[in-house]
Amino acid sequence: MAMTMRDGIRLHWRLEGAADRPVLVLLNSIGTDMSLWDRTVPLLLSAFRLLRIDTRGAGGSDAPEGDYSLSMLADDVVAILDDVGVERAAVAGVSLGGMVAMQLALDHPARVSALALICTSATMDPAAWQSRIDTVRAQGTAAIADMAVGRFLSPGFVKHHPEVAASLRDGIVRQADAGYAGAGAAIRDMALAHRIATITQPTLVVTATLDISTPYAGHGEHLLSIAGARHVGVDGAHLPPIEAPGALAAALRTFLCGDAAANTAADTLFEAGLRNRRRVLGDAWVDTSLAKRTPFTADFQAMITRIAWAEIWGRPGLDDRTRRLLVLAITCALGRWEEFALHVRAGLREGGFTTDELKEVLMQTAIYAGVPAANTGFAEAQKIIAMLEQDA
Template structure:
């Protein structure tokens, strides 16, 4: 088994993936070990050389007595990187692992290329952690196992995956009391929030929408606000995202860490070009409202349709805007896509894209080729939009 030695303490590490791939360090939460990442590993090792580390006090690493602190644990990470022959790497950490990652980037900036901070915090309740540490040192990890499990997984996931929940519970009970208490002291005493603005490398903050241990609004959001340029992603999971949402987490990590600058620049150019067409056809007010309504769930979809539909199709020279507008009206009426139909009818009439007579002729043609019911509904919906536009015009 490969170990790094630091201050006579053995730190267990394991390296997976192609030796020529960019390196990625993965750090575990308190109460787990490197197996936390098992379900993510197949997706990550296709793109990265992955170094997993059992944090001091966890897994196969030694668990010395006494309080640990984040600078100590960050130095352990660097020692494992040295042992694995990795000079500089992106670092992704869950909970305690994210705290160690932040400390490592602050204390050893030359060793950290990027950070992915997952379901973590820069400020925890020191009093609550002091009580938990005292309980573990007095009664062992079994005394806090149920508390930890209630925060690790969402009730829905635990109920659907009882074997996973049972395995996590056994691991907490079996781990060294000194290791859990020592790592708990590092959480209790962490002091990184005031230094986060110093971080200049790329940072992704990942929150779990079901996470009650470090809810995003009070924890991840505070980290993201403190780090200039930090990106944010939210997943449908509780605290242990690598277990509850491994595919989604691996996806956001790959998208964030493996993004090619030239590809990203090209995508941004296409997006901006599409946005110009979208504003020309639909108007600034509608587009601004649509962009303001983006969420972590639909942002990529909005970017895709702007790059492809609005740039590639609406930007083609073969048809003028009026013809394309009327084609959209006819197609959406034929398919019964009434929300999109209404959008383009309203935009076309209010922005001079086509006349009411042109709209009428398109719906007449639709009745023949797509059916009277479709045209009937189209006339009714278009009529209501015309009435609203007339009323708004009369109020001016």
Template sequence: MPFASNDGVRIYWKLLGTDDKPPLVLLNSIGTDMSVWDDCIDYLLPTFRILRLDMRGHGASDVPSGDYSLQDMALDVLAAMDGAGIASASIAGLSLGGMVAMQIALDAPGRVEALSLVCTSATMDPANWQARIDAVRRGGMTSIADMAMERFLSSRFAARSEEAVASLRRGLLSTRAEGYAGAAAAIRDMELEHRLGKISCRTLVVTGADDISTPRMQHGQVLAKGIPEAEEAVLGCGHLAPVEAPAALGAALVHFFVSDGALQEATDSIYHAGLINRRRVLGDEWVDASLTRATPFNAEFQAMITRIAWHEIWGRPGLDDRTRRLLVIAITASLSRWEEFALHVRAGLERDGFTRDELKEVLMQTAIYAGVPAANTGFAEAMKIMNEIDEISR
């Protein structure tokens, strides 16, 4: 495990991505570790080399006793950047991570190329944070767990995402009380609001429309107005935007941090990744013919399909190719999309994506849930293709 050291405090860090990509540092909130960014990684990795770390007092990093300061935590990040060989980077910080990111931009401006301040603030009520510190040091993490969870996520997301809620709660309770209290002291004592005008790098302020921890009016707009020429984005989520809105946040970060030329390069990279999946599923012959048929009128549409359908969907790890093929068969038959149905039936049978018996079972299931006429036509269309395949094989 890679660790960096700042004045004897070890900070755990992890670097993902290739060296040719621009570096992006992701900083976690209080009560979470670097895994709070997990759902965003797939949206960011095609474009960036990503450095994540566990803030002191969290995750696998050391838990020094006593109060922490934003200055110390900023030095922790710089030590991790040094350990990863990163001289300067774009930095996206969530909540406490955003406060630390602002501290870095003020104390070491040469190390920061651009900032994204996600669901964060330059000023918080010291009395509220002192009360939280006292509760944790007196009663442990369980004393503030319910309150913190209510402030992490929107009620709408929490109601439909039991696994995410359980994982976050588990991570919160596994945080050492002394580490949480130390980091809370850094929030209590921060002195950023009067220095916002001195932040000189490009800055994107991201707020959650349902964030009750750092609401836009009292916090996000203060940052956006105080930091020179800061841009602002509002997402439909609660406090932990990387958990509730990973795709929207990932897109906002890519578009803000990346120049037009680099953005085009990233788009091209996603396109070629999608093309690999498309060739794997449909075969080179069909894909080559499809590319040849592209015209100025439909070329952008074809490129969009390759990036979104073939990279974002067919490239997801949750289902294997066979399952996805059979799902496409059932959906296209149900919707009477017979051209697309025939394409995937032929590709699946010719490339050993599924068996004829499995195809039959899908059409039988379709008859129950989408109607006998749809399945009847599906059987007829599939028989045509199977007869053609048999004729060629004779």
């Protein structure tokens, strides 16, 4: 076992992968050890040299009595980096690991090249954590094991993988009470919220759709105050390395190995497309559409915003009115009634064309695409016209 000594405390770590790859440090949540990453590691090894660390108090590291702090845990990481001979590395951390990663970037910015903050937060409820610490110190980790696993994994995942849930529970029960309570104190006492805006390293924020501990709302969203931070959503609950290893690994590889210039260009196209989309469809519809994005649909939504709305709707050859009328004729001819209704509603509401112009498009469509298509188009348009008149 690879060990680093710091102030008389043994810290356990494991280095894997080719020596010519960039180093990625993987940090764990409270209540887990480096095995948290077992399902994700094989998907990362071709791109990175991986340094997995058992946080003080967990796994093969010592578990001294007393309260730990995020600065203490960040200094532990630096001591291991020194031992391994790594001057600067990217750091990915889940939950507590993400908090340690942020503290590391603040206290030792020269040692951190990039951050991946996974299902984590810059602020938690101190009273709730004090209660959990008191329970562990009085009754042991077994008293909170079921509650913790219930937050770690989604019910659907547990149903199909009960052995994983059982292993996580067993790991919590076997963890030293002092280690869990000490790490809990680091979460309780964190002072990150007012400082994270000063982080300058490239940062990826990863949230999970079913995470009830650190969801996007109230937690992940605030981490986007880090300048230039990017957000990715994945499926599952609080531990993506277990529930969503493929999606998480893909996000890490794209963020840490991707072409920065290409990413910037994609962001520029997205923003340009979003402006066109808002101009044509209106802010209310676009805001609603963006709010409905899921990890499954987000990439598709980004693609159509960049390509359809930036590249096509941004071309100078035709004005918006002409493009609107072309879309109506094409969607009517193809029977794409949801898209047809969207553009009828937006065009009439935003003043993009008149009802007379809409009628002429449908008359033309009847000749070139068939009377049945135009007949349905008139019926769909009439419903929308009636609705808009009712709302006026």
